[in-house]
Amino acid sequence: MHIAVAGNIGSGKTTLTRLLAKHYNWRPHFEDVDDNPYLNDFYHEMERWSFNLQIYFLNSRFNQVTDIRKSGETVIQDRTIYEDAHIFAPNLNDMGLMTQRDFDNYKSLFGLMESFVQPPDLLIYLRADISTLVSQIHKRGREYENTISIDYLSRLNERYEAWISGYDKGNLLIIDVDNLDFVNNPEDLGDIINRVESQVNGLF
Numbered sequence: 042m043h044i045a046v047a048g049n050i051g052s053g054k055t056t057l058t059r060l061l062a063k064h065y066n067w068r069p070h071f072e073d074v075d076d077n078p079y080l081n082d083f084y085h086e087m088e089r090w091s092f093n094l095q096i097y098f099l100n101s102r103f104n105q106v107t108d109i110r111k112s113g114e115t116v117i118q119d120r121t122i123y124e125d126a127h128i129f130a131p132n133l134n135d136m137g138l139m140t141q142r143d144f145d146n147y148k149s150l151f152g153l154m155e156s157f158v159q160p161p162d163l164l165i166y167l168r169a170d171i172s173t174l175v176s177q178i179h180k181r182g183r184e185y186e187n188t189i190s191i192d193y194l195s196r197l198n199e200r201y202e203a204w205i206s207g208y209d210k211g212n213l214l215i216i217d218v219d220n221l222d223f224v225n226n227p228e229d230l231g232d233i234i235n236r237v238e239s240q241v242n243g244l245f
Contacts, residue, residue, distance in 0.1 A: 042115040043106075043159070044241070047124055047205075048167030049197050050189065051177035053218055057167065057233070058119040060223065064234060070105050070118040084189065091133045092143040098125050099151060106158045122158060123210075126151040128200040136196070160210035163240050168202075168217045171195055214240050 044067070046054045055071060062069035079097050083090040102122040109116045130147050133139040139147075169177075174194050205215065216233060223230040 042163075042241075043109050043118065043161045044116070044163045044165065044237075045118040045121045045161035046165045046167065047121055047201075048218075049169060049174055049194065049201055051174035051181075051194075052167040052169045053177065053223070054119050054167060056224060057165070058117050060230060061234070061237065062117050065115070065117075067115045067117045068112070070109065070116055072119045087133070087138045091139040092147065095125055095130045095133070095139070095147055096150075098129075099147070099154065103154045103158065110159060118161065121161065121164065122151075122154070123160075123204070124201075126155075127204045128197060132193075132196050132200055136193075163212045163214065163237075164208065164210070165214045165216060165237065166201075166205050166208075168205075168215055168219075169198075170219055171198065173219050174198075212240055212243070 044061070046058050046061075048054050058069050058071065061067065077094075077097060079090050079094040083094045099122070102120070102125070105118060106122055109118065126148070130139065130144060130151075134141065134144040171191060171194055175191070178189060205213070214236060216236070221229040221233070223233055
């Protein structure tokens with residue numbers, strides 16, 4: 042079984058992925074952030090590195106999904122292959138940070154890859170407003186994220202909401218995280234686990 046956690050930068054995807062993996066003894070697949078050779082350069086010079094970064098993520102996530110389906114295990118994945126294609130890449134194109142030529146090339150490659158992958162059995166979407174995202178980003182203190190603007194996060198949030206409103210590839214669970222503290226409050230985590238449980242039980 043393949044469960045995936047989606048959401049904007051700072052919404053808590055990695056943390057929830059880790060907590061659910063531990064609770065259910067699922068194998069976690071994390072986003073390749075620490076070893077990503079483009080991420081730091083991208084945040085300092087977005088226009089120059091946007092295409093390189095998106096191709097890197099596309100390749101990484103395609104390999105992840107292929108590995109997940111081959112493994113036969115229950116895996117929980119931090120961010121999906123769809124988010125880059127429906128949110129991050131088109132946002133960069135709209136902002137003039139990725140040329141139309143590069144964006145068309147990217148879309149063509151994604152379309153080919155998408156035909157070879159299966160969507161997750163359950164998608165968990167973490168919905169958060171901008172103040173929550175900013176607070177979480179500052180709290181984790183990644184130096185390369187210091188240059189992320191409110192405008193950039195707002196544009197991404199709008200695209201996430203548009204994508205989720207039309208999501209039809211499988212089961213979807215939306216969790217509003219603005220008033221939750223699933224790290225420090227066991228009741229909040231328990232509530233999420235109960236909601237996940239009801240979805241997962243329906244998959245068997």
